[in-house]
Every structure is written in structure tokens, then in C-alpha cells.
Amino acid sequence: MKIGVLGGGQLGRMMAIAGYPLGIEFGLYDPTQDSCGGQVARLYNAPFEVTDELKKFVDEHDVFTYEFENVPLELAEYIVQRKPLYPGKDALYYSQHRLREKQLFVDLGVPVTxxxxxxxxxxxxxxxxxxxxxxxxxxxxxxxxxxxxxxxxxxxxxxxxxxxxxxxxxxxxxxxxxxxxxxxxxxxFVNFTRELSIISVRDQVGNCVFYSPAENDHRDGILHLSVAPAPNLSDEKLANLQGYAQKLLEKLNYVGVLSIEFFETEDGLVVNEFAPRVHNSGHWSMEGCVTGQFENHIRAIAGLPLGVTDNRSVSAMYNLVGHDVDRSAMAMHDVHVHWYGKDIKPKRKVGHVNILADDYLQLQQKIDDVDALVK
Amino acid sequence: MKIGVLGGGQLGRMMAIAGYPLGIEFGLYDPTQDSCGGQVARLYNAPFEVTDELKKFVDEHDVFTYEFENVPLELAEYIVQRKPLYPGKDALYYSQHRLREKQLFVDLGVPVTxxxxxxxxxxxxxxxxxxxxxxxxxxxxxxxxxxxxxxxxxxxxxxxxxxxxxxxxxxxxxxxxxxxxxxxxxxxFVNFTRELSIISVRDQVGNCVFYSPAENDHRDGILHLSVAPAPNLSDEKLANLQGYAQKLLEKLNYVGVLSIEFFETEDGLVVNEFAPRVHNSGHWSMEGCVTGQFENHIRAIAGLPLGVTDNRSVSAMYNLVGHDVDRSAMAMHDVHVHWYGKDIKPKRKVGHVNILADDYLQLQQKIDDVDALVK
Incomplete structure (x- = not known):
């Protein structure tokens, strides 16, 4: 099987790396010639339009997915008429437009601001x-x-x-x-105490699995740190988050990984937005879970059974934004650095560090140790 | 950094997959046009001689390694005169010749038959x-x-x-x-009770790490199952295995993953042979350890710090030789199927299944369950 990914950035790159052990081949389509995904898979380099290169890309792959939600709908339409595209056009239709998205949440009974x-x-x-x-x-x-x-x-x-x-x-x-x-x-405005996100996956026959919700911290508007499972999350809120995710998965007849961000407020949960794709706030799952989000996304769209999402331990994802981390971090116990093969520039996500620990106290210590090695 | 691997089979393939998250690029060199590694990395397709394609391959990569020990020495020599080659020529010189290899073990005080x-x-x-x-x-x-x-x-x-x-x-x-x-x-003839193997790694500044020795079972002369840590291995024998591995690593000024096979007999350990490369009997480490053998090999030859080799649990590697496994095995808890992207043919290694469990009893049950799904 050959999977074609629209977008050749780090998400497409990590999909390919996760899918290779399953015997699947990958091609990536991206207008940017030096897209970092091109280092690990064949890159089809042309604008996001129905170009000759796109036609070739569609001809040469069996199943399609995307790494970002702003895929032009006419391009999605071109693919859908010929080959399977997951999570599909509906997910794009809603996630590309904040009013439609909000109204969808209202219709599903998911609390919105x-x-x-x-x-x-x-x-x-x-x-x-x-x-x-x-x-x-x-x-x-x-x-x-x-x-x-x-x-x-x-x-x-x-x-x-x-x-x-x-x-x-x-x-x-x-x-x-x-x-x-x-x-x-x-x-x-939502006066929130923290941001939570939940990654869920639905396969082609309707089975759904959920990752532990993560607590996310941002710096300068960009995700800085995710900790999972989110500490001190009540069973009721956990059940609500999974329930909301399941409603959206089913409403959209969704196949693949879905990410939803919520605010936790004194009055309860309020949804922020969803992304119809693997998500930065789920990167901790790569080592932190029995099966990571990238592999489960590929399993879902390839028609394979979903993998178990149990946590191996408590985990954190520390984003490398505009900075690198000293190589000595690689020698730390259960600390896994993922570099995306990009040059370092301000505000650019160039990698992330996954940190596993026995408990939250040890996790915080290891996060601090990694932080001290970021330069 | 770009690493060139001599050999484009499953071992080179898995080196590339393990090295991509470290931001490293890969090229593979193999005489076989449809080598399975070519599905995940650029394949340089030419005979194992100093061809124009080899010269190009050497020009276009920074560091070199190999996935098999029968690399012609003149080819290794060509590379060594231009770029770093790890584990290096000495390892090839000894491992390509069973008499030299045996004499080396004698000189190092490793018991031989x-x-x-x-x-x-x-x-x-x-x-x-x-x-x-x-x-x-x-x-x-x-x-x-x-x-x-x-x-x-x-x-x-x-x-x-x-x-x-x-x-x-x-x-x-x-x-x-x-x-x-x-x-x-x-x-x-060695009357052995079982075969044991130990995977060890040495980095460029001389640090050595060891994986738990595995117990190996063969079917028709081909590795069928590895279980790690090898059950009921005495502390003394564990220390001996690590000591022998360390002697060989140091003698050969070795960089990368080294595999050594031993027979366990009633009179003690007897060495069988070594392979200067990642090894089939170490594949369980991919999920079974904090850092797998492929990633540690790449870390070593890329001059990066070695990763921790602690076990996540007890593990087994079940080889898929001439047979496939039903996709439903992928839904089992902590069972990870690795396919190599090869057509199935008799006696051909087409993949392996890594199985993690809480204890040996559960491990055996899961091995039996996987076995029942092999067809």
C-alpha cells in the first residue's frame, strides 16, 4: 500500500516514519521545495492546486490523508472522486471555517463560548x-x-x-x-484555568480509541509543553471529553486521528477548536503510549486494526521552538529527542523532546533538566 | 548529517527508520534493484565494487556503515580512505573469516570449542x-x-x-x-542447552552499553524466536557475557552495535560467532527497551550519546519467515508487527513481531497467540 500525504512538514514526515514499519510506502505533496518530509519520503513539489504533479501524485498512491486543515476543498474533491481521502472532506469543511465549526459543536451539545x-x-x-x-x-x-x-x-x-x-x-x-x-x-473571552486537548482515533469500521487528555502550556501563542495524562482531571470531565470526541468522530464519519482543544474553566469545559489531524499536543504518545498517534492514524486510514493507547508512564512533550537542545539530553533516561531536519529560525518548530517518568514529581524534574539544556 | 549504509535489506531499512527521528538522512547501497530498504530511503543500485555509483554514494554521505559482514574489504578500504566507516575494517577482517575470528576469541580469553x-x-x-x-x-x-x-x-x-x-x-x-x-x-560439536546472544554498543569515545542477553530458538537453521532477558541466566554468566563483549569492543576499537552468539553448555559458555552489526536476535529491543538497537547503532556512528538500554518489560521477537501474520495480531496489547515490505517466499524473512509482557508466563501465552495467527 502507498499512502499520499498532502503536506510535507514535520507531521507528514512523522506519519511516514510511523508507517514504514507497517510495510507501507509514502509520498508527500508540498509546494515548498525543501519541505523536511522530503528527507524521509518522496516529495511531489507543486502548488496546492489540481496540477499535473497532483494528478501524478494521485495516480501513484492508494490512500490519501493531510497534515493540515487548510487543504483547498477543490483539491480534496479531485482526490475524493478518484481515491479514498481520510479523514475526508466533511472534516475539512467544518474545520476550515470557525463559524461552521462552532455551530457544529452547538448542534452536538458540546459547550462553546x-x-x-x-x-x-x-x-x-x-x-x-x-x-x-x-x-x-x-x-x-x-x-x-x-x-x-x-x-x-x-x-x-x-x-x-x-x-x-x-x-x-x-x-x-x-x-x-x-x-x-x-x-x-x-x-x-474564556477565563480558563488551563487548556486541555484530547486525541482520539476512529477506524474504518467505527471503532474508537482515545488517548489520555493532555494539559497544554503555551509560550508566545505557540504550544510549549504538553503533560499527559492531564493531572487532576476528574473522572467526570474525562468521560465528557471522550464523549464529545466520540460525538464528533461519529458525526463526521471520521477515519483517522482527531484532535480537540478545550478550556477548563471554573464552570466546566468549553471547547476551543478541533483539528482533523495528528496534533502537536499528542506527540508525547510516540513513546508515552503503547501505540503512538502517528501510527494509529496510519493504521486507521490503511484499514488496519487500531493499536492500544495505554500509557507507558506519565509523559511530557517539550517543543523545540526556535531553539535546539543540547545533545546530552539524549543520554537522559527515557528522554527522546525528535528532530525534524529543519534549520533553526525564530518561532519555528524544529523538534520536540518526549519525556517519560514514573510520576509527576520526577517528570517535572526531568522537564526542568531538559529546559536547562535548551539553547 | 547523511549516513550511507552498505546493504539495502531490512537491517538497513530499520536503521534509516530509527535514524530519521534524530534528523539524520540516509542512503542505501545495494546490488538488488528492488531491495526493501529502497522503499524508505534513496537506493544506490550497483554491484559491491568500486563503481561510479559507489563513488557518488561516498561523495554524497558523511558517515558509513554496513548491514552485513561480507562487505568486500577493497570496498571498505575505498571508503575508509575518504570518510569514516563504522564499525570499521578490523571488524570485517575478523568476522569474514572463521579461523581469524576463532583465534581472536582465543587471544581475548573467550572460551571457544x-x-x-x-x-x-x-x-x-x-x-x-x-x-x-x-x-x-x-x-x-x-x-x-x-x-x-x-x-x-x-x-x-x-x-x-x-x-x-x-x-x-x-x-x-x-x-x-x-x-x-x-x-x-x-x-x-558443542552439546549446548541453549543459544544466547548479547547485543552491545560502543560509542566514539569508548562508552559501552549492553542489552540483556536473549535466548534464541531456531527452526530449520533460521532464527525463530528470541526471548529477553534470557530466563534463568545466572549473574555470573551475565557478567561473563558482558565482559567478553567489552573485550571484543575494545580490541576492535569498535563503534556501533556488536552482536555475539554463545552456546550455554553444562560446562559453561562457549562462543559461537560475532556479527559486526545490528542483529535479528536484538529486534525485540525496538519496543522492548528504552532505546532500541537500531537507534543506538545510529547514535554511535553519528557521534551522539548512547541511549539507555533498560528493558520496558520482558520481550520476545517472533520472526516471520516465509509466512505472514494475520492483521488481527496488531490489536493485541503491546504486540508490534514490523513488516519489511517484501513479498512472501519460503525461508525469506518478511517481518517480525515484537511482543512485550509483564512476566514470562504472560509472554509465553502471547507468543502462543501470535503463533496461532501466523499463516
Whole structure:
């Protein structure tokens, strides 16, 4: 079997590495010529359009998946008409658009924060009343790591933002828009105590397995650390997280790994967003679980039985963002450095360190030791 | 860093898969066009000679290693004069020649069975007296899995073999020789209770780590099952096995993974042979240990710190030889199937199954369950 992955970054790269021991071959498709996945699998290098190279890529593989949710729908459509694509087009349709995604969660009974659609000056001002200040305004499509987002914490900031985005008679201003997107979602601020994420997997006959939810910490808007299982998570919340994930998996007739982020608040869980793919907050599972997220994603889309997701111990994933770690970390007990084969640049994810320990106390000590070796 | 591996079979393949997470790139060199390693890394396809393709292969990689011990010495010499080659030429010099290898063990104080050189009719008949009947005659070079070997269990068989190999005035007969090799070693039969092997690793600054010795069972002369740690191994024998391995590592100024096979007899340990490479009897370490043999081999030759070799549990490696295993084995707890991407043919190693368990009793049950799924 040959699997084609849309996207040749570190996620596609790690899918290939995890799938090779299963006897599966991989090709990656990416517009960037030096995509790091190209170091471990054949890279088809062309724009994300229905190019001749894409047609060749589709011809030469049996099953398709993607490493990022912004795959153009027409490209997904081209593939779906010819070969299996997992998790599929529905997952893309919802995850590419923050309003559709939010409404889907509402329909499934998954708790969301108050939100409102904004596409002109009037709806922006109305949103401030409906969801309340403070709120955050996000483009409905594109944007990540805080890009295309605005915080509104006062009436003054609201007027300022209205003038910036919709200055002329309430019309959208192309120059100040992010990536040309003029449709927004206003979301009420969530006062959360921590972020949790859950990785789940569904196979082609409907079996679902779940990884332990992780607790995630960010630095400068980028994931810094995930700890799993999330400490002090009540059985009730664990059951809720799995239940919400299962609803979404079934609603989307999903095949593969699904990631959902939640906020834990004093009033309970509130969903943030989902990603129809393997996720940075699940990288700890590579050594931390009997079967890692990458392998289980490949098993699911290849029609193979899912692997057991039991934890080997408590685990952490420490992201290497714009920094490397000293090689001496590799000699630490049950510390596993994964490098993505990328040059180091500010804010760029160049690798991660998986850390296993007997208990949370030892885990924290090892995290501190790794932290001291990051340079 | 780019590592070039001589040989593109499953061992080279698994080296690449283990090295990719370390950010290392791989190329494999193999005369066979459809070598299974070519599915996961670039394959340089040409004979094992100093070809133009070999020169290109050497130019395009930084460090070299091999997946089999019969690398022609002139080819090793070509590389050594230009780039680092690990474990190096010395390891090949001894492991390619059974007499040199045996003498090396004698010099290092590692117990060997009685042996004698045979290269004509007279020395064959003398050997029968020196080492005693029964004995086994092996070509000094080449041969594996019983090829190029003869058992002599009586005077009649001795005469027969003498007539076959050295019929004319004691001269060697080319037609009946194996692969044109006319030099032999006669080895006294070893009445062993079991075969043990130990995998060890030495890095570029002389640090050595050891894996738990494994107990190996063969079927039709091919490794069938390895169990690690070898059950009921005395502390004294464990210390001896590690001590012998360390002597050999240091004598050869070795870098990388070294495998040594021993017979356990009523009178103690007797060495069988060593292989200067990752070894089938160490495959259980991929999931069974904190750091597997393939990753540690790559760490060693890449100049990185060695990883911890502690066991995660008790483990077994079940070889898939000429048979496949039902996909349902993948759903078993802590059972990991590794396929090599090869077509199934009689006696061909097409994959292996790593099995982890809490204790030997559970391990045996899981081995039996896997066995029932092999078809």
C-alpha cells in the first residue's frame, strides 16, 4: 500500500516514519521545495492546486490523508472522486471555517463560548452587545498562532477596531484585513484555568480509541509543553471529553486521528477548536503510549486494526521552538529527542523532546533538566 | 548529517527508520534493484565494487556503515580512505573469516570449542583426531544458515567427505566446494542447552552499553524466536557475557552495535560467532527497551550519546519467515508487527513481531497467540 500525504512538514514526515514499519510506502505533496518530509519520503513539489504533479501524485498512491486543515476543498474533491481521502472532506469543511465549526459543536451539545458572526460595522457593534466585552475577533478562515485575531477589551478598542476593519460606510477594508478574509467570528473571552486537548482515533469500521487528555502550556501563542495524562482531571470531565470526541468522530464519519482543544474553566469545559489531524499536543504518545498517534492514524486510514493507547508512564512533550537542545539530553533516561531536519529560525518548530517518568514529581524534574539544556 | 549504509535489506531499512527521528538522512547501497530498504530511503543500485555509483554514494554521505559482514574489504578500504566507516575494517577482517575470528576469541580469553584448520585431505583427517568426531566442517569465509557446512558424525562420513572435497591426491575439488572456498575450519560439536546472544554498543569515545542477553530458538537453521532477558541466566554468566563483549569492543576499537552468539553448555559458555552489526536476535529491543538497537547503532556512528538500554518489560521477537501474520495480531496489547515490505517466499524473512509482557508466563501465552495467527 502507498499512502499520499498532502503536506510535507514535520507531521507528514512523522506519519511516514510511523508507517514504514507497517510495510507501507509514502509520498508527500508540498509546494515548498525543501519541505523536511522530503528527507524521509518522496516529495511531489507543486502548488496546492489540481496540477499535473497532483494528478501524478494521485495516480501513484492508494490512500490519501493531510497534515493540515487548510487543504483547498477543490483539491480534496479531485482526490475524493478518484481515491479514498481520510479523514475526508466533511472534516475539512467544518474545520476550515470557525463559524461552521462552532455551530457544529452547538448542534452536538458540546459547550462553546458565546459567539456571533461579524461581517460589517453594524454586526461588529452588535457582537459587542451579544457576546459582551471583552471578546476576541477572529477571521472565520485561515489564521493561526494568533494571526488574524484581535482582542477587544474596552469600548474604545471596539471603536478603534471598527474604524480599522470597516472604515468606509461600514464596508470592509481590504488593506487592513488578514489574508483578504472579511468575515469574522466574535467570541467571548474564556477565563480558563488551563487548556486541555484530547486525541482520539476512529477506524474504518467505527471503532474508537482515545488517548489520555493532555494539559497544554503555551509560550508566545505557540504550544510549549504538553503533560499527559492531564493531572487532576476528574473522572467526570474525562468521560465528557471522550464523549464529545466520540460525538464528533461519529458525526463526521471520521477515519483517522482527531484532535480537540478545550478550556477548563471554573464552570466546566468549553471547547476551543478541533483539528482533523495528528496534533502537536499528542506527540508525547510516540513513546508515552503503547501505540503512538502517528501510527494509529496510519493504521486507521490503511484499514488496519487500531493499536492500544495505554500509557507507558506519565509523559511530557517539550517543543523545540526556535531553539535546539543540547545533545546530552539524549543520554537522559527515557528522554527522546525528535528532530525534524529543519534549520533553526525564530518561532519555528524544529523538534520536540518526549519525556517519560514514573510520576509527576520526577517528570517535572526531568522537564526542568531538559529546559536547562535548551539553547 | 547523511549516513550511507552498505546493504539495502531490512537491517538497513530499520536503521534509516530509527535514524530519521534524530534528523539524520540516509542512503542505501545495494546490488538488488528492488531491495526493501529502497522503499524508505534513496537506493544506490550497483554491484559491491568500486563503481561510479559507489563513488557518488561516498561523495554524497558523511558517515558509513554496513548491514552485513561480507562487505568486500577493497570496498571498505575505498571508503575508509575518504570518510569514516563504522564499525570499521578490523571488524570485517575478523568476522569474514572463521579461523581469524576463532583465534581472536582465543587471544581475548573467550572460551571457544576445539577447532582446527583444514585445507587438504591430510589436514581434514588430522582435524578428526584433534577436535574429535563428531565435528562440523565450515568454509572459513561465506556461508550462512548452514550453507557451506558439513557434519561428520562417524569415520565413514569422514572418508566420504574427504573423497568429496579432496578426491584427487588430496587437492580441493572446485565442483564440490561451496562458493569456490577451499579453506575450512573443523569445529568440535558443542552439546549446548541453549543459544544466547548479547547485543552491545560502543560509542566514539569508548562508552559501552549492553542489552540483556536473549535466548534464541531456531527452526530449520533460521532464527525463530528470541526471548529477553534470557530466563534463568545466572549473574555470573551475565557478567561473563558482558565482559567478553567489552573485550571484543575494545580490541576492535569498535563503534556501533556488536552482536555475539554463545552456546550455554553444562560446562559453561562457549562462543559461537560475532556479527559486526545490528542483529535479528536484538529486534525485540525496538519496543522492548528504552532505546532500541537500531537507534543506538545510529547514535554511535553519528557521534551522539548512547541511549539507555533498560528493558520496558520482558520481550520476545517472533520472526516471520516465509509466512505472514494475520492483521488481527496488531490489536493485541503491546504486540508490534514490523513488516519489511517484501513479498512472501519460503525461508525469506518478511517481518517480525515484537511482543512485550509483564512476566514470562504472560509472554509465553502471547507468543502462543501470535503463533496461532501466523499463516
Amino acid at each position: 458565546r459567539f456571533s458572526k461579524v461581517d460589517d460595522r453594524v454586526s461588529l457593534l452588535d457582537a459587542a452587545t451579544e457576546v459582551g466585552i471583552p471578546f476576541i475577533l477572529k477571521t472565520t478562515t485561515l489564521g493561526y498562532d494568533g494571526k488574524g485575531q484581535y482582542r477587544v477589551t474596552s469600548e474604545a478598542e471596539l471603536s478603534e477596531l471598527a474604524d480599522k476593519l470597516f472604515p468606509e460606510m461600514g464596508e470592509a477594508c481590504q488593506e487592513t484585513s488578514y489574508a483578504g478574509v472579511n468575515e469574522y467570528i466574535a467570541e467571548a | 576445539r577447532f582446527s584448520k583444514v585445507d587438504d585431505r591430510v589436514s581434514l583427517l588430522d582435524a578428526a583426531t584433534e577436535v574429535g568426531i563428531p565435528f562440523i566442517l565450515k568454509t572459513t569465509t561465506l556461508g550462512y544458515d548452514g550453507k557451506g557446512q558439513y557434519r561428520v558424525t562417524s569415520e565413514a562420513e569422514l572418508s566420504e567427505l574427504a573423497d568429496k572435497l579432496f578426491p584427487e591426491m588430496g587437492e580441493a575439488c572446485q565442483e564440490t566446494s561451496y562458493a569456490g572456498v577451499n579453506e575450512y575450519i573443523a569445529e568440535a
